[in-house]
Amino acid sequence: xxxTDIQNEIIDEFSxxxxxxxxxxxxxxxxKDLPLINDQYKTDSNxxxxxxxxxxxHAELKDDKICFTAxxxxxxxxxxxxxxIRVFSNQKPKDxxxxxxxxxxxxxxxxxxxxxxxxxxxSMIKQLKMYAIAYQTQLN
Amino acid sequence: xxxxxxxxKDFPILSRQVNGKPLVYFDNAATSQTPQQVIDxxxxxxxxxxxxxxxxxxxLSQEATDKYEQARHAIQKHFNAKFAHEIIFTSGTTHSINLxxxxxxxxxxxxxxxxxxxxxxxxxxxxxxxxxxxxxxxxKVIPMNQDGELIMSEYDTLLSNKTKLVFVNHVSxxxxxxxxxxxxxEKAHQVAAAVLIDGAQSCPHIKPDxxxxxxxxxxxxxxxxxxxxxxxxxxxxxxxxxKLPPYxxxxxxxxxxxxxxxTYAELPHKFEAGTPNICGGIAFGAAINYMxxxxxxxxxxxxxxxxxxxxxxxxxxxxxxxxxxxxxxxSVISFNLENIHPYDVGSILDKMGIAVRTGHHCAQPIxxxxxIPGTVRASFSFYxxxxxxxxxxxxxxxAKMMLA
Numbered sequence: 001x002x003x004t005d006i007q008n009e010i011i012d013e014f015s016x017x018x019x020x021x022x023x024x025x026x027x028x029x030x031x032k033d034l035p036l037i038n039d040q041y042k043t044d045s046n047x048x049x050x051x052x053x054x055x056x057x058h059a060e061l062k063d064d065k066i067c068f069t070a071x072x073x074x075x076x077x078x079x080x081x082x083x084x085i086r087v088f089s090n091q092k093p094k095d096x097x098x099x100x101x102x103x104x105x106x107x108x109x110x111x112x113x114x115x116x117x118x119x120x121x122x123s124m125i126k127q128l129k130m131y132a133i134a135y136q137t138q139l140n
Numbered sequence: 141x142x143x144x145x146x147x148x149k150d151f152p153i154l155s156r157q158v159n160g161k162p163l164v165y166f167d168n169a170a171t172s173q174t175p176q177q178v179i180d181x182x183x184x185x186x187x188x189x190x191x192x193x194x195x196x197x198x199x200l201s202q203e204a205t206d207k208y209e210q211a212r213h214a215i216q217k218h219f220n221a222k223f224a225h226e227i228i229f230t231s232g233t234t235h236s237i238n239l240x241x242x243x244x245x246x247x248x249x250x251x252x253x254x255x256x257x258x259x260x261x262x263x264x265x266x267x268x269x270x271x272x273x274x275x276x277x278x279x280k281v282i283p284m285n286q287d288g289e290l291i292m293s294e295y296d297t298l299l300s301n302k303t304k305l306v307f308v309n310h311v312s313x314x315x316x317x318x319x320x321x322x323x324x325x326e327k328a329h330q331v332a333a334a335v336l337i338d339g340a341q342s343c344p345h346i347k348p349d350x351x352x353x354x355x356x357x358x359x360x361x362x363x364x365x366x367x368x369x370x371x372x373x374x375x376x377x378x379x380x381x382x383k384l385p386p387y388x389x390x391x392x393x394x395x396x397x398x399x400x401x402x403t404y405a406e407l408p409h410k411f412e413a414g415t416p417n418i419c420g421g422i423a424f425g426a427a428i429n430y431m432x433x434x435x436x437x438x439x440x441x442x443x444x445x446x447x448x449x450x451x452x453x454x455x456x457x458x459x460x461x462x463x464x465x466x467x468x469x470x471s472v473i474s475f476n477l478e479n480i481h482p483y484d485v486g487s488i489l490d491k492m493g494i495a496v497r498t499g500h501h502c503a504q505p506i507x508x509x510x511x512i513p514g515t516v517r518a519s520f521s522f523y524x525x526x527x528x529x530x531x532x533x534x535x536x537x538x539a540k541m542m543l544a
Contacts, residue, residue: 020159020491025542028484052483052499052514073513074481075543112487 027079096132161493169519211425232372236359243384250276310342315464316472367427371420
């Protein structure tokens with residue numbers, strides 16, 4: 001599936017929730033369920049320090065696609081990471097570079113991407129794009 | 141007679157909604173809200189007499205200068221400083237601290253010692269570290285105990301003839317502990333060390349008397365005392381302020397300028413280079429007058445009531461731990477739910493219209509001490525109510541249910 005298709009699928013899923021509580025409960029469950037990263041990659045070099053919560057990101061190139069794994073110490077942050085990974089992992093570097101993240105606003109989680117939240121997510125998205133640019137250069 | 145419902149009418153922001161819920165503002169330790177009386181002063185300034193001060197002969201400049209100096213006198217009176225020129229307007233506590241730290245860079249020598257406390261805000265750690273790097277002085281730290289109190293016996297052993305400066309906050313921003321500054325000042329003076337007290341967190345609750353304390357420097361911010369952001373004060377004993385070199389060069393701080401030599405202006409202008417935050421200074425004075433009209437004894441006793449009520453209610457929640465359990469505290473509660481990250485709790489509280497601070501509160505050494513990533517901090521002001529605390533407690537229970 002393309003990045004846009006996955007984003008639309010997520011928007012559809014979230015449109016079924018009636019209020020913030022259902023949205024947040026879903027995010028929390030996502031955060032709880034997923035083993036997001038292999039412990040060996042939870043290193044200091046993979047860490048993105050926010051003022052509030054920490055985020056770890058690891059990237060690998062498999063064939064011509066990038067596989068992302070990530071984690072956070074805060075569960076709501078982790079839930080959002082799960083969504084970001086669903087969108088951006090197993091995609092071609094070029095597509096990741098060109099993708100936007102407007103869908104986050106459409107699913108009512110915009111406040112978590114505000115710089116004042118300082119939860120590491122803004123830096124995480126930047127980091128995902130940086131990996132994509134780096135791998136794109138490699139593939140060229 | 142103190143009536144919180146009447147007081148709340150002074151604060152227009154308290155009637156707004158957040159995420160469809162009535163705002164419950166419990167982030168007062170970060171910044172306080174502004175009463176209409178202070179907002180009116182700001183509007184009046186820009187509507188009627190906005191002008192640069194201490195320079196013009198025209199009427200507007202005279203009026204602005206008079207009001208600005210009246211504000212300085214209001215602050216002097218509030219802190220009971222001996223002279224008005226011992227009150228320096230700054231952009232806030234951080235600026236005040238840096239002004240003093242910079243001044244001491246020409247006084248300190250290699251091997252001199254500076255004492256800070258384990259309870260400090262980053263703004264009261266970093267300038268001293270920078271000062272130590274510049275001068276070769278050594279930074280010593282007064283440790284704290286499990287209740288979040290400074291250990292005075294350890295402080296005694298750190299003091300020596302090498303100690304030149306002691307910097308401690310009056311109240312910890314992360315935990316709310318009120319530090320025994322009378323003792324700290326007295327002991328420091330016995331070894332002839334100067335003392336700076338950071339009053340950013342105490343001044344919203346306590347009225348310090350700088351002469352009775354015999355403190356050398358005392359600093360505070362306007363925006364934590366119902367005033368605007370971007371303005372604060374430095375109190376310094378006249379003898380110290382005369383000794384310290386100017387911090388910034390510019391207009392206002394000079395007496396005479398030639399290309400060969402500049403002579404500096406008298407206090408307080410020596411430390412007030414450039415056009416200051418005139419409106420902010422005047423509004424800061426108005427805020428101090430507003431709080432004094434209510435009365436600091438009244439404020440402290442009501443806030444203590446809120447603190448006790450909230451502490452008891454929150455502790456009824458299973459798995460909730462409060463950090464900072466000193467008997468001497470301002471109305472601040474730092475807490476965590478067992479195995480739940482403070483960011484998650486804060487996010488859910490925000491959805492329910494409750495504003496708290498989460499994170500390390502710019503006091504990472506304290507968080508490292510307790511081995512936690514941060515806390516949720518609820519800080520109460522005299523315009524908060526027990527009903528709002530009930531909303532907080534209900535919201536924390538809900539967060540626990542959703543996150544556990």
